[in-house]
Amino acid sequence: MTDISNTAKPSADEVVLRYFAWLRERTGLSEERLVLPPEILTVGDLLLWQSRRGHPFDHAFAKPEAIRVAIDHAHVKPGAKVASAREIAFFPPVTGG
């Protein structure tokens, strides 16, 4: 059962990454779909990975403390696990209202 489930859903490990405001501008991306490297366990790991991913991500993620993250439409902290995430968004602190 477990083997069938795994092979029947090849996109199960894919996650959508979304970028907003100056993160969207600096990465040149609104969103991308990819499979995260297995060593990325937390949001903090993911931010570090982004900062080492090369141009233009190194520039966009140079100051991870200035970046906020949401998993599946909910704010999360750097310690949050990314394992079950379908959509992870990166953005600066919000400025609405």
Place this chain on the structure above:
Amino acid sequence: MTDISNTAKPSADEVVLRYFAWLRERTGLSEERLVLPPEILTVGDLLLWQSRRGHPFDHAFAKPEAIRVAIDHAHVKPGAKVASAREIAFFPPVTGG
């Protein structure tokens, strides 16, 4: 000069008394114009005088602590002097808004 001034203004000592809300209903008056007895120096004196003035004022002023007073459109306390008042209003605590 002083004598002429006094006789030239016979209505100088007259004051308008005004009544609002249940004080208007209980006194049956919106306003009256009269010369206050000279022994009335303060608002407190005036409230006491009203309560001893006979029907319907005795009933209307039976509980002076439930009555608020304004002199010339400004709230005053029982200790306020009535000497220079042109208009003195009596009303219950306000309930607007």
Place this chain on the structure above:
Amino acid sequence: MTVRVSTADFDISAEMSRLTAGDTGIGGVALFVGKVRGEVDGEALASMTLEHYPGMTEAELERIEGEAQRRFKLSASLIIHRVGELKPGDNIVLVMTCAPHRNDAFAAAEFVMDYLKTYAPFWKKETFASGVTRWVAARDSDDEAAAAWAAQSE
């Protein structure tokens, strides 16, 4: 800076357009609208009649508005209070405060309402569906709200 006593209802959108027109220094507008409730302690209300003290009402509202301007950084403000017979659901009062920043707008609107309830010479008389009429009694909590502001300014 305007105060108005009126038997007619007010149009909030129109009043706001008028009050904010041409002033792009305004970053926030706080409003409060007081309304006639349909029940008092479970008893159905037929109407509410508002009496006031012409002359003193305007003087007090202007004094309260001036005090709000002294305490908070305001761009503009408006107080409209209705008088006469009102029905459940009708608007009673509109307070509108415009400021560069929202905290001043909010605080000024609350301040005006607290002071208005304690000092502006309006009196409400309730007429119940049963036919019984009753003058509304002042609530101590309104005096306390005004007293708290007075203490703050000391």
Place this chain on the structure above:
Amino acid sequence: MTVRVSTADFDISAEMSRLTAGDTGIGGVALFVGKVRGEVDGEALASMTLEHYPGMTEAELERIEGEAQRRFKLSASLIIHRVGELKPGDNIVLVMTCAPHRNDAFAAAEFVMDYLKTYAPFWKKETFASGVTRWVAARDSDDEAAAAWAAQSE
């Protein structure tokens, strides 16, 4: 209980009529309208563009509205936030809270604004008359306002 994200302006009178219609338990309505200011630190603004995160925005606004309902005795509430390009003087946000008593209405409107500024995924980009563009930086005071509410609920 409604949240809405829209490029179009809102009509405050119409929204209030809709929100209060038929509910005579409402004694007070507090509103806040945020507006685009014409200058930022003395520099003339040409326009302000609001970006948001569709899906998460609605989720966060509903979460904030639900939290306000949990904390205060509310009859109804509404949050409208505009997105897209706005000009100085344009409305950005409308928060409307209806309650039996004014203190709940005021507190809920302030609460929603404080939380919205800290949690709702909107971002403002300013375009100055000079042609320079700049993403607005978050203000610490907004986080502090939200933190103060969080401390209160502990």
